[in-house]
Amino acid sequence: MTESTAIQSCLKHRDPLGFEYLVKKYRREAYMHAMIFMGNAEDAADACQESFARAFEAFSRLQTLDAFYPWFYRILKNCCLNMLSRKKTSDRYRRQNIFHEMEEETPSSLYEKQDEKVRIWDVLYKLPLNHREILIMKYIKECRYDEISVLLEIPRGTVMSRLYHARKAFREAYESITAETQPSKEMIK
Amino acid sequence: MKDCEKYKALIVGLMDNELTPKEIHEVNAHLMRCGQCREEYEQLKETTESLNTMSFNEPQDEVLRKFWKSPYSRWARLSGMLLIAGGWLVLMVYGLIEMIRDNSEPPLPRIGIAAMIIGFFVLLIMVIRERAVTYQSDPYKEIER
Numbered sequence: 037m038t039e040s041t042a043i044q045s046c047l048k049h050r051d052p053l054g055f056e057y058l059v060k061k062y063r064r065e066a067y068m069h070a071m072i073f074m075g076n077a078e079d080a081a082d083a084c085q086e087s088f089a090r091a092f093e094a095f096s097r098l099q100t101l102d103a104f105y106p107w108f109y110r111i112l113k114n115c116c117l118n119m120l121s122r123k124k125t126s127d128r129y130r131r132q133n134i135f136h137e138m139e140e141e142t143p144s145s146l147y148e149k150q151d152e153k154v155r156i157w158d159v160l161y162k163l164p165l166n167h168r169e170i171l172i173m174k175y176i177k178e179c180r181y182d183e184i185s186v187l188l189e190i191p192r193g194t195v196m197s198r199l200y201h202a203r204k205a206f207r208e209a210y211e212s213i214t215a216e217t218q219p220s221k222e223m224i225k
Numbered sequence: 226m227k228d229c230e231k232y233k234a235l236i237v238g239l240m241d242n243e244l245t246p247k248e249i250h251e252v253n254a255h256l257m258r259c260g261q262c263r264e265e266y267e268q269l270k271e272t273t274e275s276l277n278t279m280s281f282n283e284p285q286d287e288v289l290r291k292f293w294k295s296p297y298s299r300w301a302r303l304s305g306m307l308l309i310a311g312g313w314l315v316l317m318v319y320g321l322i323e324m325i326r327d328n329s330e331p332p333l334p335r336i337g338i339a340a341m342i343i344g345f346f347v348l349l350i351m352v353i354r355e356r357a358v359t360y361q362s363d364p365y366k367e368i369e370r
């Protein structure tokens with residue numbers, strides 16, 4: 037099965053096997069993207085589960101579809117934003133399940149690198165959603181501009197200028213958080 | 226310089242290696258002339274390069290598998306359960322009819338069969354009731370899993 041035959045069989049017969057193919061192909065990516073919005077593993081997994089169920093339903097209302105993921109990304113993003121507004125708690129972002137934190141007995145040089153990573157995640161999750169979204173897509177998921185342009189439905193020029201503003205916002209937030217934490221390094225944890 | 230705004234976006238494109246040769250030429254020419262943009266280029270490059278070293282925790286396979294369950298597996302489970310229950314029902318009814326028709330049996334096996342039949346129906350009713358209760362409180366019942 038290829039992506040286009042899977043899409044065709046979903047469109048024509050709402051074929052669970054075709055859909056399963058698409059889920060398997062994109063679930064990892066979906067999870068990472070849900071992470072951008074939800075900020076913790078449990079909520080990201082919930083959002084993915086709900087979005088795939090919605091997408092399977094939505095196939096019956098669709099005439100044609102060229103590529104699965106850009107369409108699915110809209111469903112996923114919508115679902116995440118709904119979930120966020122439903123349970124509006126300030127501490128959704130739980131850094132420990134976003135990336136692997138090291139054990140205490142790591143050598144101090146590694147530990148400093150780790151501190152730096154902790155700080156970067158903290159900064160990213162303080163930024164506005166559209167800045168965080170595009171920064172993670174470009175620099176962590178390493179998408180090219182044309183891929184971002186399709187997923188976010190904005191022209192290439194807008195990708196570049198949004199990245200400029202996002203990078204600038206990141207830099208400012210990073211500098212202010214560094215200034216805050218620099219005097220007492222123990223405070224970071 | 227008045228058209229700096231236009232070059233800000235291109236500066237990011239330059240850092241990301243995403244420009245066409247013509248754009249590279251344009252933005253380099255501007256950087257040569259404009260100290261302000263050159264400074265901005267250095268600053269942006271320095272602080273945001275750290276982003277490239279980041280990566281997400283990879284999700285566990287068991288987490289990923291939960292995202293979507295094919296309705297086939299649900300149908301298969303349901304039809305398996307129905308077949309087993311149906312088979313039992315047929316055997317039970319057959320036993321009951323045989324027992325009523327044949328009065329020559331001694332009383333002990335007849336009591337045994339009657340107990341099994343009653344027990345089976347009690348269990349069946351309990352399972353059906355339980356299913357009905359969980360169905361009512363299931364928030365995802367409209368969503369096919």
Ligand SMILES: [Zn+2]
Binds near residue numbers: 226255262
């Ligand atoms: Zn300039």
